[in-house]
Amino acid sequence: MASCKRRQQVGEEAEAADDGPFSRCAELILPWLTPRELAAVAMTSASLRRASRSVALRRASDAARGLEPLPVPFLNAVESLPYAYFLYTPSSLVLSPPHDALLRQPWGSSRTPARPAAFPGRPSCEAVDMVGGVVLGCDCERCEGDDCACWGGGGGGGQGEEAEVVVSECGPGCGCGPECGNRASQRGVEVRLKIVRDEKKGWCLFADQAIEKGRFVCEYAGEFLTTKEARVRQKEYDELALSQGFSSALLVVREHLPSGKACLRINIDATKVGNVGRFINHSCDGGNLSTVLVRSTGALLPRLCFFASKDIREGEELSFSYGEIRLRSNGLQCYCGASNCFGILPSELT
Numbered sequence: 001m002a003s004c005k006r007r008q009q010v011g012e013e014a015e016a017a018d019d020g021p022f023s024r025c026a027e028l029i030l031p032w033l034t035p036r037e038l039a040a041v042a043m044t045s046a047s048l049r050r051a052s053r054s055v056a057l058r059r060a061s062d063a064a065r066g067l068e069p070l071p072v073p074f075l076n077a078v079e080s081l082p083y084a085y086f087l088y089t090p091s092s093l094v095l096s097p098p099h100d101a102l103l104r105q106p107w108g109s110s111r112t113p114a115r116p117a118a119f120p121g122r123p124s125c126e127a128v129d130m131v132g133g134v135v136l137g138c139d140c141e142r143c144e145g146d147d148c149a150c151w152g153g154g155g156g157g158g159q160g161e162e163a164e165v166v167v168s169e170c171g172p173g174c175g176c177g178p179e180c181g182n183r184a185s186q187r188g189v190e191v192r193l194k195i196v197r198d199e200k201k202g203w204c205l206f207a208d209q210a211i212e213k214g215r216f217v218c219e220y221a222g223e224f225l226t227t228k229e230a231r232v233r234q235k236e237y238d239e240l241a242l243s244q245g246f247s248s249a250l251l252v253v254r255e256h257l258p259s260g261k262a263c264l265r266i267n268i269d270a271t272k273v274g275n276v277g278r279f280i281n282h283s284c285d286g287g288n289l290s291t292v293l294v295r296s297t298g299a300l301l302p303r304l305c306f307f308a309s310k311d312i313r314e315g316e317e318l319s320f321s322y323g324e325i326r327l328r329s330n331g332l333q334c335y336c337g338a339s340n341c342f343g344i345l346p347s348e349l350t
């Protein structure tokens with residue numbers, strides 16, 4: 001008995017001695033692994049089990065992995081799943097061709113990530129910015145004071161009673177800088193949010209502070225898809241939803257002409273690559289967020305942004321309407337809890 005204990009002690013001491021270079025290597029590699037790979041590695045030794053658990057805890061502490069001004073933690077009191085796995089992008093991007101297997105991003109490293117400054121530069125925007133062509137930007141060198149033409153120029157949707165559907169903001173084609181007041185949606189997630197697990201709806205995005213009506217909450221970021229690709233993926237996701245309860249996040253947005261006829265269809269898939277917006281659930285009563293298409297000067301594609309459509313209390317779930325309910329025999333059940341709940345989630349017939 002005593003010798004058995006001693007052997008165990010010696011083993012633990014040897015592992016501890018190994019912890020220097022060994023744990024430094026683990027620290028470099030583990031954040032790049034998927035949850036499945038992490039679990040497999042954790043089976044191999046006590047040290048790696050400890051290291052893997054630390055990575056998982058750090059992942060659960062910030063879904064945005066340091067790419068937003070504030071961390072967005074996961075909270076799960078209903079089951080043991082600590083976090084949802086996806087690649088994070090603060091703004092939508094075009095990934096072509098999409099080589100899923102090659103896409104990796106470190107997440108859960110012990111090194112404190114360099115949080116973006118108040119204006120984080122939004123690196124992924126560059127992927128969709130149009131260089132050249134006609135640029136209708138402001139000519140301001142600095143946007144300060146009331147004289148500046150950019151101030152109050154339509155940024156920040158949801159102001160007033162009539163929610164705007166499309167707004168313009170200054171962008172890469174403008175002469176102004178980050179301090180411009182007409183870039184309300186370009187500073188990342190500046191309100192405290194948390195992602196909470198619900199038995200029926202899966203992950204849900206909650207306000208972790210009061211948010212006043214009209215304030216920018218977050219973008220709906222993901223991969224811009226062609227309609228052809230969106231149709232293929234939607235079919236695949238629908239099948240997975242039925243067979244495995246898979247939760248997808250492919251949103252189709254239409255930008256309408258004043259005549260009401262659709263003029264531009266935008267497909268954003270946040271299922272594999274997305275941001276915190278991918279955790280916002282549907283509510284049949286329209287929820288507390290309005291969706292606004294923000295066009296930034298010099299950018300080819302608009303961004304889909306969420307603004308508070310009413311005053312939101314701390315601890316309230318954030319939601320919006322996914323769109324028109326279209327009856328489908330295999331439509332997913334809706335658990336929004338609104339008094340006018342239709343019972344079935346709206347789905348895009350692509």
Ligand SMILES: C[S@@+](CC[C@H](N)C(=O)[O-])C[C@H]1O[C@@H](n2cnc3c(N)ncnc32)[C@H](O)[C@@H]1O
Pocket residue numbers: 084200201202203204246247248249250277278279280281282283332333334335336345
């Ligand atoms: C954009 S994701 C929202 C986040 C999602 N709950 C998750 O766990 O990742 C859309 C998916 O969430 C679920 N969902 C959204 N709103 C729901 C609702 N009102 N009732 C039930 N499920 C909902 C559906 O599975 C839907 O396909």
